[in-house]
Amino acid sequence: MSGRPIGTSFAYVVEPRFSGGTSAAVAAELRVTAQLGPVVVHARRSTMFGGDRHVAPVLRQAIDELSLPLIWDAPEIKADVVIFHNPSFLKFQTTFGGRIFARQLIVVTHENFLRPGGVEAFDVATCLDQIDRATLALSKCLAPISVHNRATMTEWLSAHRGRLDWKVLGSDWFNICVPDVSEPRDPPRDRRGRHSRPTREKFPPLADLDLCFPPHSEANVILGADFLMAAEVARPHWTMLAFGSLDVARFFEMVDFLVYFTAPTWRESFGRVIAEALAAGKVVLTDPDTGATFGDAVVACRPEEVDRLVQGFVAAPDSYTAQVQRAKPVLEALSASAFHRRLVQLLELEAGVCV
Known part of the structure; x- marks a missing residue:
C-alpha cells in the first residue's frame, strides 16, 4: 500500500x-x-x-x-x-x-x-x-x-x-479485514462451530442451535457459550467454551464450518467474525442480512438448511474448496x-x- x-x-x-x-x-x-x-x-x-x-x-x-x-x-x-x-x-x-x-x-x-x-x-x-x-x-x-x-x-x-x-x-x-485466505482443509470434515461475545442477542433460539449443531456432527464447538453454561443447557455433543477462554486461531483449527445466526430481533451490522472465518479458510453459513456484505463468499441460508448444506460440502470436497476460494476477492475489497x-x-x- x-x-x-x-x-x-x-x-x-x-x-x-x-x-x-x-x-x-x-x-x-x-x-x-x-x-x-x-x-x-x-x-x-x-x-x-x-x-x-x-x-x-x-x-x-x-x-x-x-x-x-x-x-x-x-x-x-x-x-x-x-x-x-x-x-x-x-x-x-x-x-x-x-x-x-x-x-x-x-x-x-x-x-x-x-x-x-x-x-x-x-x-x-x-x-x-x-x-x-x-x-x-x-x-x-x-x-x-x-x-x-x-x-x-x-x-x-x-x-x-x-x-x-x-x-x-x-x-x-x-x-x-485481513485479505489473506488460508488454505482450506482437504477433505473437509463435519466439524461445526460458532463464536461471539456471550450476549443473548448474538445467539439464535435454542431450537435453531439444535438444528445447526446436531448430535451426528463430528464436532460442535461453541465459543462464548457463557450464558448457555450458566443456564446448565445439557448438550453432550456440544463443546461449550467461555468467551475468551480459547484463542480464536485455535478455535478455527477445530472447525471446518462457521455456522452463525443471531436472535430473530437482532442482526450484525458488519460481521467481523465472518470475515475472520473466511480468512481462516472456512465455509460460513449465515442469514442473508448478515451475509450480504460478503456476497457469494458466504452461504446464505436458514438454520433448517444448515445440515443439508454441510453434508453436501463434506460429500463434495471440490465444492468446499471452491466456496472457500470465493472469499479472496471479497476480502481484498475490504x-x-x-x-x-x-x-x-x-x-x-x-x-x-x-x-
Missing part, C-alpha cells in the same frame, strides 16, 4: 471503551489514515460507559504504535476531516459536550438504525441531533459500514425525512489497501461532496 501524504488533518472522535468491533475497526483505520496526514484521537467519556478513562487494548496498541495524540473530552475539536465513530454512545445523554469544526464531518454508523421488523435499535435522532448541534462543517455525511447497515439507515432516514439534513456516503465505510484508495478518493473530491 502506498500513497503520498496529502496534508489533510484528521480528528477521530471515539468512545474508546467499546470493547468489540468498533475499537478494532478504529484501530485498523488509524494505521491507514496516519499515512495521509496528521491524526489526533479525541476520546469522549459518555453516560453509557461512565467516568473512567479506560481505552480498549486493541485501540490503545494502535495509538501507541503510531504515537498519536490522545485527548480526552476536549471542548473544541478542529480538523479538516473529523471522523466520528459509532454515535450510539450518545444515546443516554442529551448534549455532546463540545464543539466540532471541520471541512468534512463523517459519522460512521456502526450500529444498525433498525432491528428486524423495523423497530428502532436506539434513539437515533437524539444521537444525531447532538452531533448536528455541536458541529460547524461544510459537509456532514453518514457512513454506513455494510449493506445491511445501509439498508436500516436508508429506511430510518426515509421515515424521518425533513427533520435531519444528513447526506449518506455512496460507498460503505467498511471494517478493514482490505487496508482498498480502504486507503477509498479514503484518498473521498479527500480528493471537492469539499462538501459525499460519494
Whole structure:
C-alpha cells in the first residue's frame, strides 16, 4: 500500500471503551489514515460507559504504535476531516459536550438504525441531533459500514425525512479485514462451530442451535457459550467454551464450518467474525442480512438448511474448496489497501461532496 501524504488533518472522535468491533475497526483505520496526514484521537467519556478513562487494548496498541495524540473530552475539536465513530454512545445523554469544526464531518454508523421488523435499535435522532448541534462543517455525511447497515439507515432516514439534513456516503465505510485466505482443509470434515461475545442477542433460539449443531456432527464447538453454561443447557455433543477462554486461531483449527445466526430481533451490522472465518479458510453459513456484505463468499441460508448444506460440502470436497476460494476477492475489497484508495478518493473530491 502506498500513497503520498496529502496534508489533510484528521480528528477521530471515539468512545474508546467499546470493547468489540468498533475499537478494532478504529484501530485498523488509524494505521491507514496516519499515512495521509496528521491524526489526533479525541476520546469522549459518555453516560453509557461512565467516568473512567479506560481505552480498549486493541485501540490503545494502535495509538501507541503510531504515537498519536490522545485527548480526552476536549471542548473544541478542529480538523479538516473529523471522523466520528459509532454515535450510539450518545444515546443516554442529551448534549455532546463540545464543539466540532471541520471541512468534512463523517459519522460512521456502526450500529444498525433498525432491528428486524423495523423497530428502532436506539434513539437515533437524539444521537444525531447532538452531533448536528455541536458541529460547524461544510459537509456532514453518514457512513454506513455494510449493506445491511445501509439498508436500516436508508429506511430510518426515509421515515424521518425533513427533520435531519444528513447526506449518506455512496460507498460503505467498511471494517478493514485481513485479505489473506488460508488454505482450506482437504477433505473437509463435519466439524461445526460458532463464536461471539456471550450476549443473548448474538445467539439464535435454542431450537435453531439444535438444528445447526446436531448430535451426528463430528464436532460442535461453541465459543462464548457463557450464558448457555450458566443456564446448565445439557448438550453432550456440544463443546461449550467461555468467551475468551480459547484463542480464536485455535478455535478455527477445530472447525471446518462457521455456522452463525443471531436472535430473530437482532442482526450484525458488519460481521467481523465472518470475515475472520473466511480468512481462516472456512465455509460460513449465515442469514442473508448478515451475509450480504460478503456476497457469494458466504452461504446464505436458514438454520433448517444448515445440515443439508454441510453434508453436501463434506460429500463434495471440490465444492468446499471452491466456496472457500470465493472469499479472496471479497476480502481484498475490504482490505487496508482498498480502504486507503477509498479514503484518498473521498479527500480528493471537492469539499462538501459525499460519494
